Amino acid sequence: MNDSPDPSRTWLHASLAALEQEASRSADTHLLRLDLPNFPGIRFYLKDEAAHPTGSLKHRLARSLFLYALCNGRLHEGQSVVDASSGSTAISEAWFARLLGLRFVAVMPETTACAKIAAIRQLGGECVLLPAGEDTAAFAAAWAARKQACYLDQFGLAERATDWRGNNNIAESILKQMALEPDPVPTWIVCGAGTGGTSATIGRYLRYRRLDTRLCVAEPTGGAFAEGFHTGDRQARQTSPSIIEGIARPSVEPGFLFDVVDRVEEVDDIDSVGAIHALQRILHRRWGGSSGCNWVACLRLAGRMQSAGIGGSIVTLLCDEGDRYADTLYSKHWLGEHGFPAPID
Numbered sequence: 001m002n003d004s005p006d007p008s009r010t011w012l013h014a015s016l017a018a019l020e021q022e023a024s025r026s027a028d029t030h031l032l033r034l035d036l037p038n039f040p041g042i043r044f045y046l047k048d049e050a051a052h053p054t055g056s057l058k059h060r061l062a063r064s065l066f067l068y069a070l071c072n073g074r075l076h077e078g079q080s081v082v083d084a085s086s087g088s089t090a091i092s093e094a095w096f097a098r099l100l101g102l103r104f105v106a107v108m109p110e111t112t113a114c115a116k117i118a119a120i121r122q123l124g125g126e127c128v129l130l131p132a133g134e135d136t137a138a139f140a141a142a143w144a145a146r147k148q149a150c151y152l153d154q155f156g157l158a159e160r161a162t163d164w165r166g167n168n169n170i171a172e173s174i175l176k177q178m179a180l181e182p183d184p185v186p187t188w189i190v191c192g193a194g195t196g197g198t199s200a201t202i203g204r205y206l207r208y209r210r211l212d213t214r215l216c217v218a219e220p221t222g223g224a225f226a227e228g229f230h231t232g233d234r235q236a237r238q239t240s241p242s243i244i245e246g247i248a249r250p251s252v253e254p255g256f257l258f259d260v261v262d263r264v265e266e267v268d269d270i271d272s273v274g275a276i277h278a279l280q281r282i283l284h285r286r287w288g289g290s291s292g293c294n295w296v297a298c299l300r301l302a303g304r305m306q307s308a309g310i311g312g313s314i315v316t317l318l319c320d321e322g323d324r325y326a327d328t329l330y331s332k333h334w335l336g337e338h339g340f341p342a343p344i345d
C-alpha cells in the first residue's frame, strides 16, 4: 500500500477551490416584489435567476453538477466534459468548464436557438447538433464512454447533485430573502419542471424546514409532468407540443419527484407568451417563456386564494434572460408567423 499523497488530489483541490471562489464572488439573485391592484392582500415575489453570470437558473445546476462529479472522483485533470442539453444548461456548463480549464462538448437538437449555440461557442464549448427527435442523452453518454470523458448527466443527476438541505440552494435563498416581508412563509412557490431539479429541491426543503408552503409546478399544457403527476405513471408522455424552452419535456425525467409537489398548473403557450410581454410592461425587463408559464400559474393561484378570502405571498422564478429569444418570442415577425398575437406596445 502506498501512503504518499495522491498527486491527482492537487488538481481536485484547486478545482474545488475555484468553484468555491466563483460562488463567493457571485451575489445572490434578486427577489423582485410585485403588488397588483387586482389582488389586494396578495404579494407576488419573482426570483430573478436570469441575473446569474450565465443568464439562467442553470448556473446553480451546472455548479452543482461539476461539484458532484469532482467529489465523486469522476472528473479529472485534462478530461473532456460532455452533456446533453437544449441550450441553457450547456451555456452554464461551458462557462464552468472554461473556469476549470476543461474541454466541453454540448450535444443538442439542431433546432436549438442560434443565440444559445453562439453563447456556448463564445465560452469555448463545442456543439454537436443532432436531428430533432434523436436521443441527445444517449449520444452524450456513448460519446463519454468512447472518449473516457465525464458525462455530467443533468437529467439523471439534477435531483441529487443539489444540496437539498441548504448550502444556499434556490429554496433556502428564497426563504432567507423573504424573512423581512409581511408574509415571510409563502402560501405557494411556483416553478417549472425541466430536469425536475428545482422542484425536487424546493419540495424537499419545504418539508425539511417544516413549512406549510405548497409547491406548484407550472407546465405547458399536455406535458409529461402533469400526466405523470395525475396518474402516477412514470412512463407518461407529453401529449401536445410546446415552444417553451427549458421545460415541456417529452417524458418523465428521473428528477421528476411527484411526491413533493402539491399541484400542477397546465398553461397554454399562447398564455405563457402573453405573460412574458405583460411582465416586460410591468418590470421593464425580458425573460424567457418558462417564466411566463410560471407567472400565469401564479395569477391562477392568486385568483383561487382571493376566492377563498386568503391573503399571503406567492413566490415564483424568472428562469432565464429574454435576450436569448430576441428573434423568437420578442420578434413581432416570428410571433405572427407562429400564430401568436402581437404584443401590446
Ligand SMILES: *Cc1c(COP(=O)(O)O)cnc(C)c1O
Pocket: 056, 057, 058, 088, 089, 158, 192, 193, 194, 195, 196, 197, 198, 199, 245, 246, 247, 288, 290, 291, 319, 320
Ligand atoms: C431548466 C429550465 C427550467 C426548469 O428547471 P429544472 O430545475 O431543470 O426543472 C425552467 N426554465 C428554463 C429556462 C430552464 O432552462
